[in-house]
Amino acid sequence: MTAKDAARAIGRRAAGHPWFHGLSRAGLAARGVLYLLIGWLALLIATGHGGAEADRQGALRTVADRPGGWAVLCLLAAGFAGLALWQFAEALYGRPLPNGRRKRMRLPAAFRGLTYAVGCTGTVGFLFGQGHTSGDQQSRALSARAMAEPGGRWAVLAVGAGFVVWGVVTLVNAARRAFRDELDTDAMGTVAHWIVQPLGTIGNVARGLIGGAVGAFLAYAAISFAPDRAEGLDGVLREFAATPAGGWGLAVIALGLVIFGLYSFCEVRYRKVEAVEPRDDRPAGA
Structure with missing residues (x-):
């Protein structure tokens, strides 16, 4: 056995340990707390x-x-670290879904792992008195810094387009209720089905709308070469309040974020968190 194979085997055993699964579920709870708070703050606005x-x-x-x-x-912070490690494990060893070892399934897990790692780093920085600037300010500063570099404008456009695509995919999956594939539905009773599925549908619709809107603002900032048009989550939510729907529009989105927070707590119980290597008919990574 080569050193690479040995390291992979050790990592695979660690990813399959019950303690690792518990850390992953703790991360889902942390995500739920964050969405509940953001939704509540948006409702206040x-x-x-x-x-x-x-x-x-x-x-x-x-x-x-x-x-x-x-x-x-x-x-x-520990919860977000657990989320990041869990998603990296799924990127390396496969997701507990049909064809979960293929690249089209594992690459999004790697992207989510990076996102959660950034969230963990930001939370740790906040603990030590750093990173207290708003998300809008951070988004504009990063966009301006990127656009000042050769090709940076296209990089910002690519990131914005990625968020738009992610938002559209999330909306489609919410409509198809594809999130059920990630849940251990056999462990859910009738009442749980009636509660979890509407929460997952509504919550993911709100999440998809917000993610797509963030991407649209980034793309517009890149196309117009105006970094100040890049908006973070707070700015995007306030833009909903500026629509003809006014505060009611923002309130609906805010309630959707609260509902996604509640759905995250349902995932603590029913989400499949085991990193697996499904046996496909096609080669690994195909």
Whole structure:
């Protein structure tokens, strides 16, 4: 056995350990807490009672301002680390889905792993007094820095297009209720089916709309060469309030984010978190 094979075997055993599965589910709970907080902050903005940004930074600041907030932030950081490790494991060893070892299934897991790793790093930085700027400011600063580099404008456009595609795919999967493939539906009773499926559909629709809107603003910023048009989550949510639907439109999206937070807690119980290597008829990675 080569060193590479030995390392892969060790990693595979670690990914299959019950403690690793528990860490993955803790990460889903952390994600649920974050979405509940962001949705709540957005609802406050929709009703004219919000001052904090409705994004990850605003949610972390809300937690930090409460008694025991530092401990909760530590738990959230650990949860996001668990999410990142879990998604990287799925990228390496396959997802617990049909044809889960193929690249088209594993590459999105790698992207999600990077996203959660960034979230974990940002939470740790917040714990140590760094990264307190809003998501909108960060988005504009990063876009401006990227566009100042050769080819950076196209990189920003590519990222924006990626978010748009992700948003559309999320919306389609929500309509098809494809998220059920990721759940252990055999363990769900009749009542659980009636609760989880509507939560997953509505929550993923809201998530897809937000992700697609973030991507559209990034793409527009790149096309118009205007980094100040790049919006983070808070800016995108406030744009919904600027539509003809007004605060009601933002309130609907905010409720959708709260519902996705609740769905995340359902996933803590029913999500398949085992990284597997399904036996396909086609070669691995095809």
